[in-house]
Amino acid sequence: MGFKKLINSKKTLSLLAAFVLLGTNQLMAQSVSTADSVSAADKSAMWTGVAYYVLLFLVASLCVAIFGKILKIYDITLKIQGKKGFNWNNIMGICCLVFLIVGLYGAYWSLTVQGSMSLPEAASVHGVAIDDMFTVTTVLTLIVFVITQILLFGFLFFYRGSDKRRAYFYPHNNTIEKIWTVVPAIVLTILVVFGFFTWQKVMDTTPAKGDLNIDITGHQFAWELRYPGKDGKLGSLDYTLTTPLNKLGVNFKDRNSFDDLSADTLVLPVNRSIRLNIHAQDVIHSVYMPHFRVQLNAVPGLPTFFKFVPTITTAEMRVRTDNPKFEYLLYCNKICGTAHYNMQRVVRVVTEAEYQDWIAHQKPYLTDQLKKELKFADTKSTTSGQLSSNRLALNN
Numbered sequence: 001m002g003f004k005k006l007i008n009s010k011k012t013l014s015l016l017a018a019f020v021l022l023g024t025n026q027l028m029a030q031s032v033s034t035a036d037s038v039s040a041a042d043k044s045a046m047w048t049g050v051a052y053y054v055l056l057f058l059v060a061s062l063c064v065a066i067f068g069k070i071l072k073i074y075d076i077t078l079k080i081q082g083k084k085g086f087n088w089n090n091i092m093g094i095c096c097l098v099f100l101i102v103g104l105y106g107a108y109w110s111l112t113v114q115g116s117m118s119l120p121e122a123a124s125v126h127g128v129a130i131d132d133m134f135t136v137t138t139v140l141t142l143i144v145f146v147i148t149q150i151l152l153f154g155f156l157f158f159y160r161g162s163d164k165r166r167a168y169f170y171p172h173n174n175t176i177e178k179i180w181t182v183v184p185a186i187v188l189t190i191l192v193v194f195g196f197f198t199w200q201k202v203m204d205t206t207p208a209k210g211d212l213n214i215d216i217t218g219h220q221f222a223w224e225l226r227y228p229g230k231d232g233k234l235g236s237l238d239y240t241l242t243t244p245l246n247k248l249g250v251n252f253k254d255r256n257s258f259d260d261l262s263a264d265t266l267v268l269p270v271n272r273s274i275r276l277n278i279h280a281q282d283v284i285h286s287v288y289m290p291h292f293r294v295q296l297n298a299v300p301g302l303p304t305f306f307k308f309v310p311t312i313t314t315a316e317m318r319v320r321t322d323n324p325k326f327e328y329l330l331y332c333n334k335i336c337g338t339a340h341y342n343m344q345r346v347v348r349v350v351t352e353a354e355y356q357d358w359i360a361h362q363k364p365y366l367t368d369q370l371k372k373e374l375k376f377a378d379t380k381s382t383t384s385g386q387l388s389s390n391r392l393a394l395n396n
């Protein structure tokens with residue numbers, strides 16, 4: 001009984017609300033204070049912003065409460081004077097109509113303002129398919145949303161309580177039940193099946209001959225890129241081999257590793273299937289390339305990959321966006337630490353010829369220093385089998 005009283009107590013609820021509000025403020029202040037780049041001015045601006053909206057909400061609630069009380073008192077005064085009081089049914093009906101109009105305008109505003117902040121033009125094959133799926137789902141749900149809201153609030157207004165009308169008791173109708181069960185079931189089934197096939201295409205994992213394998217490794221706070229050399233194959237990785245020089249832990253017992261290249265920019269040949277092998281070395285990061293509709297977590301100890309085909313070169317996109325400085329970007333989409341915002345890489349989509357020219361100028365991952373560290377020159381200490389394979393690959 002005591003507990004029931006406690007949770008029903010208005011004082012306890014008010015205290016809880018105040019605590020949650022303050023707690024949220026505190027939390028936001030803390031998360032901001034951990035980011036070094038945020039200046040004191042930014043912090044105070046954020047605090048002012050939060051306080052402003054909390055205050056605005058409280059003032060609006062107070063105004064509604066005061067207006068309601070004034071109406072109630074006016075109503076009672078009228079009744080005391082023997083006059084007819086307010087018709088509360090009409091007031092509530094009009095409130096519903098106002099709510100419908102304001103709510104629909106709010107939805108329209110949200111679509112036009114927030115909608116314009118949606119993702120940029122898709123620059124990959126599967127990106128277009130995902131966008132189509134998103135558009136179809138949004139349009140269908142939007143139609144249902146508008147119709148049901150108009151019906152709901154329209155009925156509340158047109159059939160508001162009245163002394164001249166009696167409510168019609170309508171307990172059950174099988175036909176209506178069937179319609180509103182079968183129609184959504186069919187529409188949802190179509191959406192789910194359509195989504196299932198799109199998802200299957202997006203997550204296509206079958207290896208193909210022309211796939212360009214690129215390794216991307218996330219660590220606090222940068223992305224490392226590794227391209228295959230002339231053999232078109234990337235050498236295997238083993239985290240136990242990681243050293244300051246062999247940052248990715250490339251296994252040089254694997255001959256495919258010898259001609260691997262490291263790069264600063266993620267350069268992709270247009271219209272070619274890219275297989276991005278995703279690794280992480282410390283915490284969970286996330287490879288995010290919004291233009292290509294690519295996002296996949298980089299999980300330490302759990303290599304993943306994603307295959308996609310870029311369709312629009314950077315040069316074409318510069319013309320389309322009318323922005324000569326346009327660059328595709330790769331971000332980290334997991335808040336992975338204090339300098340998370342630093343994890344950005346330029347992605348450049350080029351023609352096949354430009355790609356071949358670029359790749360020919362990339363530095364080998366196996367630097368001279370690394371060769372020394374791995375004792376590549378020390379012929380006596382290596383076994384004859386490994387030595388010959390090393391020589392073979394290095395002479396390529």
Ligand SMILES: [Cu+2]
Pocket residue numbers: 218284285286332333334335336337340343
């Ligand atoms: Cu990260």
